[in-house]
Each structure stands twice: as structure tokens, then as C-alpha cells.
Amino acid sequence: MRAARLLLFLLGAASAAYGGRLLLPQLGPTLPWLIGGPVLHDLVVAPLAGLVGLALGRLVTDRLRLTLITFGLLASATLLLIAAPLLWRPPSAPPNPGLPDRDHPLGLAVGLAVVWAAVALALVVATIVNRRGASRRTDTR
Structure with missing residues (x-):
């Protein structure tokens, strides 16, 4: 068992070294992407998501509505x-036939409209279910 583990370790180390050797010539143009992504996330995306989450938590008090939004x-x-x-x-x-000739802004707008229509429909259904449940509770007392 030790021999198999040692062999697998050596194969993995050799593969990683070979990959690193192939990556070195391309590191110059790749480095901004490798560093820029995490920096952009940590400085822009994560704080923005946190602020949106805090604002939503204060504005929307119902857990189900908050989940849907x-x-x-x-x-x-x-x-x-x-x-x-x-x-x-x-x-x-x-060009990939059929892919670049599409209207991407329209596709994005339709996708966003479908998502928010589904959220709105789910919010309406949740509101109706909550009202029916509340009216049943008050009728049985």
C-alpha cells in the first residue's frame, strides 16, 4: 500500500511540475487575471453583496419573501x-455557427424577465397562502 501511495504521489508531483513548467511562459499575460479576480471579488463584489443582504434583511421581514427575493x-x-x-x-x-449571431442583450433581458416573473408569481402565491392560513386561524377560534 505504501508503494502505491508513493507512486501516486510521485506521479502527481511530476504532473504538477510539468503543468507549472507549461504555465511559466504564459504567466505574464495570465497574472492580472489570476490576481484581478480575487481582488475584484474581495473589494467590490463581496462588500456589495453584504450591503444588499443587510438592506434586504432590514427591509423584508418575512423569511419566505426574503428567500424568494x-x-x-x-x-x-x-x-x-x-x-x-x-x-x-x-x-x-x-464563430460557432448559430452562437455569435444571436441578440445577446435581448436574451439577457428575457432571462431576467423570466426570473423576476417567477419570483413575483411565487411572492403572490406565498401571500395568498399566508392570508388563507391567517383567515383559517381566526375562523376556528
Whole structure:
């Protein structure tokens, strides 16, 4: 068992060293992306998400509504992250038939509209269910 573990360790170390050797020539152009992502997250995205969470926690007191709104915000952020490269600049790779010729801003708008329509519908259903439950509790007393 020790021999197998040692062999696997040596194979993993050799693979990591080979990958590191291949990465070194590309480290110059890659370094801003490797450093910029975590810095952007820590200085912009995380504090903004925290402030939005604090504001929502104070403005929306019902847990179910807060959960639904949080779902909508997370789904919207995911759609925006996926669409950002397509909206920001034209594709740099050879075109994939059918992909670059789409109307990406319209697709993003439709996706966001569907997400927020689903959130609004869920909020309406939750409100109706809560009112029915409250009226049943007051009727039985």
C-alpha cells in the first residue's frame, strides 16, 4: 500500500511540475487575471453583496419573501456573469455557427424577465397562502 501511495504521489508531483513548467511562459499575460479576480471579488463584489443582504434583511421581514427575493438576485447575478463576456466584446474565437449571431442583450433581458416573473408569481402565491392560513386561524377560534 505504501508503494502505491508513493507512486501516486510521485506521479502527481511530476504532473504538477510539468503543468507549472507549461504555465511559466504564459504567466505574464495570465497574472492580472489570476490576481484581478480575487481582488475584484474581495473589494467590490463581496462588500456589495453584504450591503444588499443587510438592506434586504432590514427591509423584508418575512423569511419566505426574503428567500424568494434572494433567489431572484442570485439568479440575476448568475445570468449577468454568464452574459457579461458576450455583451462586453465581440467573440475573439472563430464563430460557432448559430452562437455569435444571436441578440445577446435581448436574451439577457428575457432571462431576467423570466426570473423576476417567477419570483413575483411565487411572492403572490406565498401571500395568498399566508392570508388563507391567517383567515383559517381566526375562523376556528
